[in-house]
Amino acid sequence: MTFEDNEENISGIYNYCDRWCERCAFTARCMTYQMEQEYAIDEDSDDPMRDALNVVGAAFADAKRMLIEKAEEMGIDLDEAMNDPEIDEDIARADNWVESKPAVELGKRYALGVTKFLDRVDEWLPQSDDPMAVEMFRVVQWFHFMVAVQIHSSYRALLDWDGYEDPEALADTQSHANGTAKNTLISIDRSINAWKYLSEVGDAAQIQPWLSLLEEIKPLMEEKFPNAYEFVRPGFDEIETVM
Numbered sequence: 001m002t003f004e005d006n007e008e009n010i011s012g013i014y015n016y017c018d019r020w021c022e023r024c025a026f027t028a029r030c031m032t033y034q035m036e037q038e039y040a041i042d043e044d045s046d047d048p049m050r051d052a053l054n055v056v057g058a059a060f061a062d063a064k065r066m067l068i069e070k071a072e073e074m075g076i077d078l079d080e081a082m083n084d085p086e087i088d089e090d091i092a093r094a095d096n097w098v099e100s101k102p103a104v105e106l107g108k109r110y111a112l113g114v115t116k117f118l119d120r121v122d123e124w125l126p127q128s129d130d131p132m133a134v135e136m137f138r139v140v141q142w143f144h145f146m147v148a149v150q151i152h153s154s155y156r157a158l159l160d161w162d163g164y165e166d167p168e169a170l171a172d173t174q175s176h177a178n179g180t181a182k183n184t185l186i187s188i189d190r191s192i193n194a195w196k197y198l199s200e201v202g203d204a205a206q207i208q209p210w211l212s213l214l215e216e217i218k219p220l221m222e223e224k225f226p227n228a229y230e231f232v233r234p235g236f237d238e239i240e241t242v243m
Contacts, residue, residue, distance in 0.1 A: 001074050006034070008028070008029050008224055009029050009030065009031050009034075010029045010235040011024060012233060012234045013026055013029065013030050013233075013234045013236070014030050014031060014032035014033070015179065015180075015234075016180070016182070016183050016231075016233040016236065017030075017093060017183075017236070018142070018143070018146065018183070018187060019146065020077040020081065021033055021036075021144060026027075026030040026235050026236075027053050029235070031209050037067040038163045040050070042199050048212040052214060052236065060182055066187075067120070070112065076218060081167065081197050089163075090163040091163065092163075093163035093164070094163035095236055097155075097159065097163065097165070098152060098155045098159075100222060101155050101224075103151050103217050103220040103221055103224070104151055104152055104155060105153070105219070106213060106216060106217050107147055107148035107151035107152065107217060109160050109213065110144065110147060110210065110213050110214065111144055111145045111147065111210075111216070113146035113210065114144040114215075115144065115145070116197075117143060117206075118140070118144070118212065121137070123203070123206070124202050125137065125198060125201070125202040125203070126201070126202065128201065130153040130201060132197060133198065133201050133202075136193075136194040136195075137194075137198065138198045139190055139191065139193075139194040140191055140194045140195060140198070143191045143194075144191070145205045145213055146187055147184065147187050147191060147217075150180060150183055150184035151182050151184055151217070151221065153184075154177060154221070154225065155224075156183050157169065157175070157177035157180050158170065158177045159229075161192050170224075170225070170226075170227065171227070172227075173227045173230040174231060174232065175231075177225065178225055178227050178228045178230070178231040179187055179194060179228075179231045179233060181221060181224075181225035181228035181231075182225075182228040182229060182231045182233065183202070183223055183233070185218065185222065185225075185228060185229070188214050188217060188218050188221070189218075192211060192215065192218070193215050195207055195210055195211040195214070196211065199211065209211070
């Protein structure tokens with residue numbers, strides 16, 4: 001039985017999660033988690049490099065198989081598509097559209113700036129035994145790059161195959177674009193709350209720019225994705241149904 005055939009798995013749950021598997025209640029029902037465990041490298045291996053290459057090879061083989069199967073389902077000739085100059089134009093058009101969005105640019109600025117800021121944590125967060133401060137720092141640390149990636153993915157999901165914005169993706173509350181945007185907004189909210197707590201126990205003046213940046217990004221996302229909060233995430237928003 002393949003991972004996809006496991007009837008206990010929640011279909012698509014891995015598309016709208018925060019990748020924090022150690023804190024997730026649904027790992028036993030997540031295909032992605034199961035695949036990662038299957039490919040995990042033995043820490044006691046005599047040849048970890050060989051094992052790592054084997055893992056990468058197996059992962060690529062599975063990804064190729066699933067891509068071919070999906071292409072066949074959609075009637076796409078991959079060989080022809082790979083040599084079609086119009087596809088390069090479509091990709092360039094999509095890239096330019098996404099990169100032009102203020103929220104995307106602000107997300108990048110946040111990710112890169114916070115990375116450097118976290119490296120000098122001793123300057124703005126005093127050493128303490130406060131477990132909540134430790135937890136909030138971990139939250140900021142976990143989400144600071146994810147927020148930028150999720151923002152980019154949300155806008156990318158609005159585009160059709162030709163790289164043009166698809167109005168239906170915005171209107172459909174269960175579209176992938178709205179699901180990704182909801183996930184993004186959740187990550188932003190968790191980060192905002194974490195920064196707010198850290199500003200109470202640390203140097204608020206140094207922390208405020210990152211908090212303000214997130215508070216600038218959030219309404220941009222809410223304005224562009226007005227239906228995002230209505231998206232029902234598989235598993236996470238269906239607790240009574242799946243438990």
